[in-house]
Amino acid sequence: MSLKPILLGFLENPSSGYDLKKIFDQTVRFFWNAELSQIYPTLHRLRSEGLVVSTRERSEKGPDREVYSRTPAGTEELQRWLAAGPVSHTERFAYLAQLFFLGQAEDLDLTRSFLQQLRARFADRLQVLRSIDEKEREEQPGYPESLTPRDFHAYLTLLCGLNRLEASVAWCDQSLRLLEKRELLHQGGKKTERGGNKTQRDERRRRR
Amino acid sequence: MSLKPILLGFLENPSSGYDLKKIFDQTVRFFWNAELSQIYPTLHRLRSEGLVVSTRERSEKGPDREVYSRTPAGTEELQRWLAAGPVSHTERFAYLAQLFFLGQAEDLDLTRSFLQQLRARFADRLQVLRSIDEKEREEQPGYPESLTPRDFHAYLTLLCGLNRLEASVAWCDQSLRLLEKRELLHQGGKKTERGGNKTQRDERRRRR
DNA sequence: ACGCGCATGTAAGAAGTTACATGATTTC
DNA sequence: GAAATCATGTAACTTCTTACATGCGCGT
Numbered sequence: 001m002s003l004k005p006i007l008l009g010f011l012e013n014p015s016s017g018y019d020l021k022k023i024f025d026q027t028v029r030f031f032w033n034a035e036l037s038q039i040y041p042t043l044h045r046l047r048s049e050g051l052v053v054s055t056r057e058r059s060e061k062g063p064d065r066e067v068y069s070r071t072p073a074g075t076e077e078l079q080r081w082l083a084a085g086p087v088s089h090t091e092r093f094a095y096l097a098q099l100f101f102l103g104q105a106e107d108l109d110l111t112r113s114f115l116q117q118l119r120a121r122f123a124d125r126l127q128v129l130r131s132i133d134e135k136e137r138e139e140q141p142g143y144p145e146s147l148t149p150r151d152f153h154a155y156l157t158l159l160c161g162l163n164r165l166e167a168s169v170a171w172c173d174q175s176l177r178l179l180e181k182r183e184l185l186h187q188g189g190k191k192t193e194r195g196g197n198k199t200q201r202d203e204r205r206r207r208r
Numbered sequence: 209m210s211l212k213p214i215l216l217g218f219l220e221n222p223s224s225g226y227d228l229k230k231i232f233d234q235t236v237r238f239f240w241n242a243e244l245s246q247i248y249p250t251l252h253r254l255r256s257e258g259l260v261v262s263t264r265e266r267s268e269k270g271p272d273r274e275v276y277s278r279t280p281a282g283t284e285e286l287q288r289w290l291a292a293g294p295v296s297h298t299e300r301f302a303y304l305a306q307l308f309f310l311g312q313a314e315d316l317d318l319t320r321s322f323l324q325q326l327r328a329r330f331a332d333r334l335q336v337l338r339s340i341d342e343k344e345r346e347e348q349p350g351y352p353e354s355l356t357p358r359d360f361h362a363y364l365t366l367l368c369g370l371n372r373l374e375a376s377v378a379w380c381d382q383s384l385r386l387l388e389k390r391e392l393l394h395q396g397g398k399k400t401e402r403g404g405n406k407t408q409r410d411e412r413r414r415r416r
Numbered sequence: 417a418c419g420c421g422c423a424t425g426t427a428a429g430a431a432g433t434t435a436c437a438t439g440a441t442t443t444c
Numbered sequence: 445g446a447a448a449t450c451a452t453g454t455a456a457c458t459t460c461t462t463a464c465a466t467g468c469g470c471g472t
Contacts, residue, residue, distance in 0.1 A: 270450030
């Protein structure tokens with residue numbers, strides 16, 4: 001499980017479950033997410049394992065808050081996770097499985113629209129990351145050279161997102177080009193017997 | 209759940225659970241995995257839903273096999289999944305969460321070794337994909353221009369892996385360079401007391 | 417009076433992992 | 445006769461999602 005050490009990581013500063021959810025959404029949402037309904041029981045478990053402690057506090061706006069803090073044992077547990085080396089090869093990409101089986105759909109239009117939707121999502125997300133990067137760049141003098149260790153590591157994860165999303169958008173474009181080439185070949189064989197005109201692109205309607 | 213439609217996808221050709229596991233490992237292992245202990249119950253569920261049927265067959269080498277085939281209802285279910293658009297934003301990258309919190313380790317050596325391990329894994333995987341690509345290229349005439357629709361779609365997923373892994377390796381290298389730069393600055397700041405230079409960096413403690 | 421943001425939770429179920437149990441047939 | 449591969453499964457557990465339940469305090 002990675003949720004436990006992630007919560008321990010955020011609990012460097014005392015927070016409630018509700019706080020943690022907001023922190024998730026503001027920082028690691030691009031590579032991890034958790035619902036409140038998972039966070040609360042996990043905090044209970046961490047507490048019963050002695051990795052965090054909690055105190056009840058009054059809130060100005062709303063009901064009482066249960067505020068959690070990391071114990072030394074919790075910090076050790078986090079350090080163990082960090083020192084154990086990268087946890088990887090657990091990634092699952094449902095959309096690649098879909099693309100893989102779109103070969104059975106016998107409808108290249110479906111593949112095209114699929115790739116276009118994917119591209120749009122990647123591009124949106126890329127835009128979000130870029131604007132985060134720009135905002136940081138404006139607000140922080142000397143960004144990214146002189147960041148705190150925490151902010152530097154956060155910046156590296158941002159960079160990873162930027163790099164990958166750029167690669168992903170480029171891959172979608174490349175795939176769409178390959179698709180178009182296939183369609184032209186296919187259609188060229190069907191419609192016109194001569195292969196003379198290279199720019200002819202008409203309706204790409206196909207059967208089904 | 210994506211396992212159900214994935215199994216339906218593979219069941220274009222009748223297969224046993226055991227077969228399916230091998231097919232997983234040979235084709236989609238880079239973006240999806242499933243254990244036999246998950247495949248068997250899922251096949252039972254698909255059967256009880258009428259999306260597949262099974263027959264018992266004798267095996268030459270080993271015990272009887274339970275061979276599953278997709279029903280028309282199963283094919284419809286698969287098509288619905290494919291037509292529903294990309295299933296995304298469910299990806300989780302534990303190692304990015306680790307990197308994020310490595311800022312708390314106060315030990316840049318740990319970060320370096322972490323990034324080096326990550327880089328090695330990406331590079332290994334990239335190598336595997338490249339050799340798959342090369343093998344296909346040698347064995348199939350006209351690859352990738354004249355592939356069957358199935359193989360073309362599989363090729364697109366391979367391309368995705370190649371692109372992303374290249375981006376990932378490049379990101380690791382970039383991160384390691386940034387890390388080195390920081391270490392030089394840090395060390396320079398530690399060793400020499402003079403603060404006259406323009407790179408003087410003071411406490412950047414920020415709110416909270 | 418109603419809705420919104422704050423705040424904590426439970427219940428039920430789906431999805432996925434790890435470990436174990438069983439037994440056939442082939443190869444060394 | 446031991447090991448490897450073939451073959452199907454169950455049990456126990458962890459992880460994650462979806463839906464629901466409850467109630468405070470503020471603004472309109």
